[in-house]
Amino acid sequence: MIRSNADVWVVIPVYNEEKVIAGVVEQVLTTFPNVVCVDDGSTDASAQEILGTRAHLVRHPINMGQGAALQTGVSYALARTGGRYFVTFDADGQHRVEDVVGMLELARSGEADVVLGSRFLQNAASVPWIKRVVLRTVVALSPTARRLKLTDAHNGLRVFGRGAAERLRITHNGMAHASEIASVLARSDWRVVEYPVTILYTDYSRAKGQSLINGVNILFDVSMSRRGK
Template sequence: MANEDVWVVIPVYNEERVIADVVEHVRETFPNVVCVDDGSADQSAARIAGTRAHLVRHPINLGQGAALQTGLSYALARPGAKYFVTFDADGQHRPEDAERMVEVARSGEADAVLGSRFLEQAQSVPWLKRAVLRLVVAMSPTARKMQLTDAHNGLRVFSRRVAERLHISMNGMAHASEIVSFLAKSDFRVEEVPVTILYTDYSKTKGQSLVNGVNILFDLSLRDRG
């Protein structure tokens, strides 16, 4: 089966309205999906259980970074797993973009492939989110060093070598900057690929505010000082 060596990791927190549809859409392209229910208070786990995705549950909410690490650890233990996709649960990401990114990794051009909203279609990004994302890049030395255009895109592809060495310690949203920092300090080849984000009314309610963006930078500064 195509993409049998790919595992899609979806962190889930209170996404009962959309998660089953997201999973089924992803599985049309990628048969192997693991959802990490991060202590949801709604019926997210039950919706996932009704699909053919693998389900791992956190008994309490630990944060998206923790959910991603749990999912990557689970996927790494699956036989034949070579490529790992991180994918949001709110319906913003497109499986066809993920598939193109996997092909870049398969070609040997990159060990890590990061999706970017700004390489081709920045005009489709809501202005407040665009401001937050540009601020994060501008204030992040590692993002500037790597010349990234979109340091906080949740759509990523890692080779097995990258996934085995990546250990996410920032449980909350600051994990995205932690991943960029890890890649910047490594010898891995990193490529950005343009992707389209589907900003629905539902997904917009899940986005990061400007204050949260500043909080992410503050959390990272405290970690770096420690």
């Protein structure tokens, strides 16, 4: 059965992605008609690129961090009419639309309230070794990830049913927002299921966010998040 997916909103946080964002949005729009991009204080032409698509655009006047952009986008989508499922999707071209389709099928089946993408449920050979070590360490350090039996605590591809999305409150603005989301899920009564996804590690995405410095920042943010509990 071909679905219109009118009950799905895809939320894309954007920060200085002018080179790829229009292509990413257009790809998503071929399957999902409701897309909201949150331009998180970009200093390049990201907003102009988004305006050339059919996506909704919300702008932060200053850079507030990915967690804040996600919360803004989810809140915006919840305020629209007819949304039942809410997808978080990265702006750099790493995520695949076909994986979202599979995750939504699982959510629609009634087996899960929240579906989380995992690059480690199947073949993780394509994951850069630095990223692999960092992500495995994050899971090992996180009691909530262990409680949920997660294999990938920092994957930005997620599907939330409306009930879960309405109760989601992201307060960490940096990379620690992913650990915060896992903590919220662990304390909830929602059914949380992981789904195997493929991450496309392009030269562009590696240059943007797969460096050793980025990995250290993730570990630092997670450490600070644990101290604050």
